[in-house]
Amino acid sequence: MSHVLRPFKYLRVKTLSEAVSVLSKYGRKAIVIAGGTDVLQRYKLKYTPDFPEVIIDLKGILDLSYIKEEGGFLKIGSLTTLSDIAESPLIRSKYTALAEAADKVASPQIRNMGTIAGNICQDIRCWYYRAPNNYFNCLRKGGAMCYAMAGDNRYYHSIFGAVGGCVATNPSDTAPALIALNAKVVTNKRTVPIEELFTVDIMKTTILDPDEIITEIQIPTPPPETKSKFIKHSIRKSIDFALVNCASAITSEGGVVKEARICLNAVYNHPYRATKAEEYLKGKSIDESIAEEAGRKAVEDAVPLSMNRWKVEVAKALVKRAILACK
DSSP states (O other): OOOOOOOOEEEEOSSHHHHHHHHHHHGGGEEEESSOTTHHHHHHHTOSSSOOSEEEEOTTOGGGOOEEEETTEEEEETTOBHHHHHHOHHHHHHSHHHHHHHHTSSOHHHHHHOBHHHHHHOOOOOTTTTOGGGSSOOGGGTOSOOHHHHSOOSSSBOSSOOBTTBOBOOOOSHHHHHHHTTOEEEESSOEEEGGGSEEEETTEEEOOOTTOOEEEEEEEOOOTTEEEEEEEEOSSSSSSOOSEEEEEEEEEETTEEEEEEEEEESSSSSOEEOHHHHHHHTTOOOOHHHHHHHHHHHTTTOOOOTTOTHHHHHHHHHHHHHHHTTO
Protein backbone atom coordinates (compact mmCIF):
# COMPACT_ATOMS: atom_id res chain seq x y z
CA MET A 1 0.00 0.00 0.00
CA SER A 2 1.49 3.33 -1.09
CA HIS A 3 1.41 6.31 1.26
CA VAL A 4 2.76 8.78 -1.30
CA LEU A 5 0.58 11.90 -1.32
CA ARG A 6 -1.37 12.66 -4.46
CA PRO A 7 -0.26 15.87 -6.22
CA PHE A 8 -2.22 19.00 -5.27
CA LYS A 9 -1.96 22.76 -5.50
CA TYR A 10 -1.26 24.42 -2.15
CA LEU A 11 -2.44 27.97 -1.42
CA ARG A 12 -1.82 29.74 1.89
CA VAL A 13 -4.20 32.66 2.44
CA LYS A 14 -3.86 35.54 4.90
CA THR A 15 -7.43 36.88 5.09
CA LEU A 16 -10.92 35.45 5.23
CA SER A 17 -11.95 37.34 2.10
CA GLU A 18 -9.00 35.86 0.21
CA ALA A 19 -9.98 32.36 1.34
CA VAL A 20 -13.61 32.82 0.26
CA SER A 21 -12.49 34.22 -3.09
CA VAL A 22 -10.27 31.20 -3.78
CA LEU A 23 -13.05 28.79 -2.69
CA SER A 24 -15.51 30.56 -4.98
CA LYS A 25 -13.08 30.15 -7.86
CA TYR A 26 -12.35 26.45 -7.41
CA GLY A 27 -15.66 25.24 -5.88
CA ARG A 28 -15.64 21.53 -5.01
CA LYS A 29 -12.17 21.16 -6.49
CA ALA A 30 -10.82 22.87 -3.36
CA ILE A 31 -10.69 21.93 0.32
CA VAL A 32 -9.62 23.98 3.34
CA ILE A 33 -7.25 22.89 6.09
CA ALA A 34 -6.07 24.46 9.32
CA GLY A 35 -4.27 21.84 11.40
CA GLY A 36 -4.56 19.31 8.57
CA THR A 37 -4.68 16.37 10.99
CA ASP A 38 -7.72 14.85 9.25
CA VAL A 39 -7.73 16.17 5.70
CA LEU A 40 -4.22 15.04 4.78
CA GLN A 41 -5.09 11.43 5.64
CA ARG A 42 -7.49 11.52 2.72
CA TYR A 43 -4.59 12.17 0.37
CA LYS A 44 -2.23 9.77 2.12
CA LEU A 45 -4.59 6.77 2.27
CA LYS A 46 -6.44 7.55 -0.98
CA TYR A 47 -9.69 6.33 0.55
CA THR A 48 -12.00 8.42 -1.66
CA PRO A 49 -12.72 7.97 -5.39
CA ASP A 50 -11.48 11.46 -6.22
CA PHE A 51 -9.61 14.30 -4.55
CA PRO A 52 -9.76 18.09 -4.42
CA GLU A 53 -7.11 19.61 -6.66
CA VAL A 54 -6.42 22.56 -4.36
CA ILE A 55 -5.68 22.74 -0.63
CA ILE A 56 -6.30 26.14 0.94
CA ASP A 57 -4.36 26.62 4.18
CA LEU A 58 -6.23 28.91 6.60
CA LYS A 59 -3.53 29.03 9.30
CA GLY A 60 -2.26 32.33 7.95
CA ILE A 61 -5.50 34.08 8.97
CA LEU A 62 -4.21 35.22 12.35
CA ASP A 63 -7.38 37.00 13.50
CA LEU A 64 -9.37 33.74 13.64
CA SER A 65 -7.56 32.47 16.73
CA TYR A 66 -8.87 33.87 20.04
CA ILE A 67 -10.82 33.14 23.23
CA LYS A 68 -12.81 35.97 24.80
CA GLU A 69 -16.02 36.81 26.63
CA GLU A 70 -18.07 39.54 25.00
CA GLY A 71 -21.72 40.57 25.03
CA GLY A 72 -22.92 37.63 27.10
CA PHE A 73 -21.07 35.03 25.02
CA LEU A 74 -17.85 33.10 25.07
CA LYS A 75 -16.40 33.64 21.61
CA ILE A 76 -13.81 31.26 20.17
CA GLY A 77 -12.13 31.88 16.85
CA SER A 78 -12.46 28.93 14.48
CA LEU A 79 -8.68 28.45 14.20
CA THR A 80 -8.12 28.33 17.96
CA THR A 81 -6.23 25.15 18.76
CA LEU A 82 -7.68 22.40 20.90
CA SER A 83 -4.75 22.72 23.32
CA ASP A 84 -5.48 26.43 23.85
CA ILE A 85 -9.11 25.59 24.60
CA ALA A 86 -8.19 22.73 26.94
CA GLU A 87 -5.76 24.92 28.87
CA SER A 88 -7.85 28.11 29.05
CA PRO A 89 -8.61 29.01 32.71
CA LEU A 90 -11.78 30.78 31.55
CA ILE A 91 -13.13 27.76 29.68
CA ARG A 92 -12.07 25.31 32.38
CA SER A 93 -13.91 27.28 35.05
CA LYS A 94 -17.15 28.30 33.29
CA TYR A 95 -17.46 26.01 30.25
CA THR A 96 -15.90 22.91 31.78
CA ALA A 97 -17.29 20.28 29.42
CA LEU A 98 -15.66 21.98 26.43
CA ALA A 99 -12.23 22.14 28.09
CA GLU A 100 -12.53 18.48 29.07
CA ALA A 101 -13.59 17.47 25.56
CA ALA A 102 -10.74 19.37 23.90
CA ASP A 103 -8.31 17.78 26.34
CA LYS A 104 -9.48 14.28 25.36
CA VAL A 105 -8.86 14.67 21.63
CA ALA A 106 -6.08 12.42 20.36
CA SER A 107 -2.54 13.26 21.52
CA PRO A 108 -0.83 16.48 22.71
CA GLN A 109 0.83 16.89 19.31
CA ILE A 110 -2.50 16.70 17.49
CA ARG A 111 -4.19 19.03 20.01
CA ASN A 112 -1.41 21.55 19.34
CA MET A 113 -2.20 21.42 15.62
CA GLY A 114 -5.92 20.68 15.48
CA THR A 115 -8.50 23.46 15.63
CA ILE A 116 -12.00 23.68 17.08
CA ALA A 117 -13.56 24.10 13.62
CA GLY A 118 -11.59 21.18 12.27
CA ASN A 119 -12.74 18.96 15.11
CA ILE A 120 -16.43 19.59 14.52
CA CYS A 121 -16.09 19.29 10.72
CA GLN A 122 -13.96 16.14 10.60
CA ASP A 123 -14.75 13.18 8.38
CA ILE A 124 -16.30 9.92 9.57
CA ARG A 125 -14.14 7.05 10.93
CA CYS A 126 -15.95 3.99 9.55
CA TRP A 127 -13.23 1.56 8.49
CA TYR A 128 -15.05 0.61 5.30
CA TYR A 129 -15.23 4.29 4.34
CA ARG A 130 -11.56 4.83 5.31
CA ALA A 131 -10.18 1.67 3.70
CA PRO A 132 -7.06 2.65 1.67
CA ASN A 133 -7.28 3.05 -2.09
CA ASN A 134 -11.09 3.27 -1.99
CA TYR A 135 -11.30 -0.49 -1.46
CA PHE A 136 -14.96 -0.13 -0.41
CA ASN A 137 -16.77 2.45 -2.52
CA CYS A 138 -19.59 2.83 0.01
CA LEU A 139 -22.78 4.92 0.12
CA ARG A 140 -21.03 7.92 1.69
CA LYS A 141 -18.71 8.05 -1.32
CA GLY A 142 -21.49 7.69 -3.88
CA GLY A 143 -21.39 3.89 -4.01
CA ALA A 144 -24.22 1.39 -3.89
CA MET A 145 -24.17 0.01 -0.35
CA CYS A 146 -23.22 0.43 3.31
CA TYR A 147 -20.73 -2.36 3.98
CA ALA A 148 -20.92 -1.87 7.75
CA MET A 149 -24.63 -2.65 7.84
CA ALA A 150 -23.97 -6.34 7.26
CA GLY A 151 -20.26 -6.34 8.07
CA ASP A 152 -18.06 -5.51 11.05
CA ASN A 153 -19.99 -2.84 12.96
CA ARG A 154 -18.44 -3.25 16.42
CA TYR A 155 -17.11 0.24 17.06
CA TYR A 156 -17.62 3.27 14.81
CA HIS A 157 -21.25 2.65 13.91
CA SER A 158 -24.70 3.79 15.01
CA ILE A 159 -26.90 2.36 17.75
CA PHE A 160 -29.82 4.65 16.80
CA GLY A 161 -30.43 3.58 13.21
CA ALA A 162 -29.22 4.84 9.84
CA VAL A 163 -29.52 8.08 7.91
CA GLY A 164 -29.80 7.54 4.18
CA GLY A 165 -28.71 3.93 4.62
CA CYS A 166 -25.40 4.87 6.30
CA VAL A 167 -24.56 3.80 9.87
CA ALA A 168 -21.23 5.63 10.28
CA THR A 169 -21.10 7.81 13.39
CA ASN A 170 -19.97 11.37 13.99
CA PRO A 171 -16.55 11.15 15.68
CA SER A 172 -16.14 14.62 17.21
CA ASP A 173 -15.35 15.04 20.93
CA THR A 174 -15.99 18.79 21.07
CA ALA A 175 -19.33 18.69 19.20
CA PRO A 176 -21.38 17.12 22.04
CA ALA A 177 -19.84 19.53 24.54
CA LEU A 178 -20.75 22.50 22.35
CA ILE A 179 -24.28 21.17 21.91
CA ALA A 180 -24.68 20.67 25.67
CA LEU A 181 -23.51 24.26 26.15
CA ASN A 182 -26.02 25.52 23.54
CA ALA A 183 -23.40 26.91 21.15
CA LYS A 184 -23.87 28.59 17.79
CA VAL A 185 -21.60 28.44 14.78
CA VAL A 186 -20.80 31.60 12.84
CA THR A 187 -19.66 31.37 9.22
CA ASN A 188 -18.92 33.95 6.54
CA LYS A 189 -22.57 33.49 5.47
CA ARG A 190 -24.76 32.80 8.51
CA THR A 191 -25.11 31.91 12.18
CA VAL A 192 -26.68 28.55 13.04
CA PRO A 193 -27.22 26.54 16.24
CA ILE A 194 -24.50 23.90 16.25
CA GLU A 195 -27.11 21.13 16.26
CA GLU A 196 -28.13 22.27 12.78
CA LEU A 197 -24.57 22.15 11.43
CA PHE A 198 -24.43 18.40 10.88
CA THR A 199 -25.73 16.45 7.90
CA VAL A 200 -25.28 13.13 6.12
CA ASP A 201 -24.40 13.34 2.44
CA ILE A 202 -21.83 12.10 -0.06
CA MET A 203 -18.42 13.21 1.26
CA LYS A 204 -20.11 15.65 3.64
CA THR A 205 -20.69 15.77 7.39
CA THR A 206 -21.85 19.41 7.63
CA ILE A 207 -24.24 21.75 5.85
CA LEU A 208 -21.42 24.11 4.83
CA ASP A 209 -21.48 25.32 1.23
CA PRO A 210 -18.35 24.91 -0.93
CA ASP A 211 -17.45 28.59 -0.34
CA GLU A 212 -18.45 28.68 3.35
CA ILE A 213 -15.97 28.85 6.22
CA ILE A 214 -16.59 28.71 9.98
CA THR A 215 -15.25 31.87 11.59
CA GLU A 216 -16.38 31.68 15.22
CA ILE A 217 -18.04 29.56 17.90
CA GLN A 218 -20.37 31.40 20.31
CA ILE A 219 -21.50 29.96 23.65
CA PRO A 220 -23.95 31.89 25.86
CA THR A 221 -22.74 32.58 29.37
CA PRO A 222 -24.19 29.78 31.53
CA PRO A 223 -26.79 30.74 34.16
CA PRO A 224 -25.72 30.61 37.80
CA GLU A 225 -25.59 27.14 39.34
CA THR A 226 -24.77 25.53 35.99
CA LYS A 227 -22.31 22.66 35.89
CA SER A 228 -21.07 20.76 32.86
CA LYS A 229 -19.15 17.56 32.24
CA PHE A 230 -17.63 15.57 29.35
CA ILE A 231 -16.81 11.84 29.49
CA LYS A 232 -15.25 9.70 26.79
CA HIS A 233 -14.97 5.94 26.31
CA SER A 234 -12.38 4.68 23.83
CA ILE A 235 -10.19 1.64 23.34
CA ARG A 236 -7.22 3.49 24.84
CA LYS A 237 -7.44 6.51 27.13
CA SER A 238 -5.38 8.62 24.76
CA ILE A 239 -5.07 8.96 20.99
CA ASP A 240 -8.12 6.86 20.04
CA PHE A 241 -11.40 8.18 18.70
CA ALA A 242 -14.45 7.84 20.90
CA LEU A 243 -16.49 4.67 20.85
CA VAL A 244 -19.05 6.60 22.91
CA ASN A 245 -18.81 10.03 24.49
CA CYS A 246 -21.22 12.21 26.43
CA ALA A 247 -21.51 15.82 27.52
CA SER A 248 -23.97 17.31 30.00
CA ALA A 249 -24.82 20.84 31.13
CA ILE A 250 -27.26 21.08 34.01
CA THR A 251 -28.64 24.20 35.68
CA SER A 252 -30.10 23.73 39.14
CA GLU A 253 -31.96 26.00 41.53
CA GLY A 254 -32.10 25.08 45.19
CA GLY A 255 -30.87 21.58 44.39
CA VAL A 256 -33.60 20.98 41.78
CA VAL A 257 -32.86 20.65 38.06
CA LYS A 258 -34.17 23.65 36.15
CA GLU A 259 -32.62 22.94 32.77
CA ALA A 260 -30.62 20.03 31.33
CA ARG A 261 -28.86 19.47 28.01
CA ILE A 262 -27.27 16.08 27.40
CA CYS A 263 -25.59 14.99 24.18
CA LEU A 264 -24.07 11.67 23.18
CA ASN A 265 -21.74 11.23 20.23
CA ALA A 266 -20.14 8.39 18.28
CA VAL A 267 -23.52 6.66 18.59
CA TYR A 268 -25.36 8.08 15.56
CA ASN A 269 -24.71 9.79 12.22
CA HIS A 270 -24.69 13.15 13.97
CA PRO A 271 -24.47 14.15 17.66
CA TYR A 272 -27.45 12.71 19.53
CA ARG A 273 -29.43 14.82 22.02
CA ALA A 274 -30.76 12.66 24.85
CA THR A 275 -33.99 14.64 25.05
CA LYS A 276 -35.92 11.99 26.99
CA ALA A 277 -33.26 12.06 29.71
CA GLU A 278 -33.32 15.87 29.73
CA GLU A 279 -37.07 16.04 30.20
CA TYR A 280 -37.01 13.38 32.90
CA LEU A 281 -34.47 15.34 34.97
CA LYS A 282 -36.39 18.62 35.07
CA GLY A 283 -37.88 19.37 38.48
CA LYS A 284 -35.96 16.57 40.17
CA SER A 285 -33.06 16.48 42.61
CA ILE A 286 -30.18 14.47 41.21
CA ASP A 287 -29.24 11.29 43.03
CA GLU A 288 -27.98 7.84 42.02
CA SER A 289 -31.40 6.42 41.13
CA ILE A 290 -32.52 9.51 39.21
CA ALA A 291 -29.30 9.50 37.17
CA GLU A 292 -29.67 5.77 36.55
CA GLU A 293 -33.19 6.21 35.18
CA ALA A 294 -32.14 9.18 33.04
CA GLY A 295 -29.42 7.01 31.54
CA ARG A 296 -31.98 4.34 30.73
CA LYS A 297 -34.25 6.89 29.06
CA ALA A 298 -31.34 8.22 27.00
CA VAL A 299 -31.01 4.89 25.19
CA GLU A 300 -34.69 3.95 25.14
CA ASP A 301 -34.85 4.34 21.36
CA ALA A 302 -31.64 2.44 20.62
CA VAL A 303 -31.67 -0.08 17.75
CA PRO A 304 -28.15 -1.50 17.85
CA LEU A 305 -26.55 -3.37 14.99
CA SER A 306 -25.48 -7.03 15.06
CA MET A 307 -22.16 -6.42 16.84
CA ASN A 308 -22.50 -3.18 18.85
CA ARG A 309 -25.21 -3.80 21.43
CA TRP A 310 -22.54 -3.24 24.10
CA LYS A 311 -22.46 0.46 23.12
CA VAL A 312 -26.00 0.86 24.45
CA GLU A 313 -24.84 -0.08 27.95
CA VAL A 314 -21.81 2.20 27.70
CA ALA A 315 -23.96 5.12 26.56
CA LYS A 316 -26.37 4.54 29.44
CA ALA A 317 -23.48 4.51 31.93
CA LEU A 318 -21.86 7.66 30.51
CA VAL A 319 -25.13 9.60 30.70
CA LYS A 320 -25.52 8.55 34.34
CA ARG A 321 -21.96 9.59 35.22
CA ALA A 322 -22.20 12.89 33.35
CA ILE A 323 -25.38 13.74 35.25
CA LEU A 324 -23.95 12.80 38.66
CA ALA A 325 -20.90 14.96 37.94
CA CYS A 326 -23.24 17.96 37.63
CA LYS A 327 -24.96 17.33 40.96
